[in-house]
Amino acid sequence: MDVSPPVVWAARPHPLPALAVAGVGPVALGLARRALAASDTQLARWSGVAGPGVLVLLGDTDSLPWAEGVVYLGRDAQAPSLLLPCTLAPDVAPALLERALVTRARGATPLAVLPRSGHLVPVGAARPISRQALEEWREGNRDAP
Template sequence: MSLVPVSWTPREPPLPASAVAAWGEPARALGARLLRLDDASLARLRGAAGPRAIVVLGDAADLPWVDGVVYLGTDADAPALLLPTNARPSAGAALFARALARRFPAAAPPIAVLPGPGQLVPCAAASPLARGRVARWLAEAP
């Protein structure tokens, strides 16, 4: 199967945010910001993370703000994906979602699409955030 490059174009109006994602140094800053939330605020969020990326899911009003993060939302044409709120894939959301489902059949939705590093983060197993888990992730993150 040959790969087709996907570019991103501005989206107007933006999608409503339902997640925030970061990779690299902004991911560490997001983790640190999460640790500064009170317990009630932290409990309203769920998260999924890898070695260099973190995705936090929740209501838009509960999502923390940190420089360098990307807010994600759901496009009605691609409900299995969490896409950048301010950009759309050049192939169209529905076609892009079908291509990703064929290429990564084991990835359970929702799948966060992080265009900057070209990463996908499956979020089906996102779990409620707990202070200890966030602290451990920060301690282990490169």
């Protein structure tokens, strides 16, 4: 689902604590590769959602994996139904952005907002990470743009 409101994003004066990490395209594949290198104990600490060319992992701030190009997402108290980039803030009131995006997503919440790629990812259906499912997703997305 695309993020369509014309919103300008600027540096957030105080970063949000990370609750999720996301990647799109090759970045998502790198994130999957990094997650697959984690121990089973570490995988058990995360939940996630994936779609064609996009991967979002949710977990404790200190446990989230890093891969080049990922975006870390956190919750702004003014828009609790959205997971927004930790280091970016919208130029509109977060509550207004939340209302517009939740309406567009037909009430599916929470929503991961990925402004650079234009993705809006419902993460309410996040499930515990299965190594096998993550490997299958990675294999099925190797040729994705």
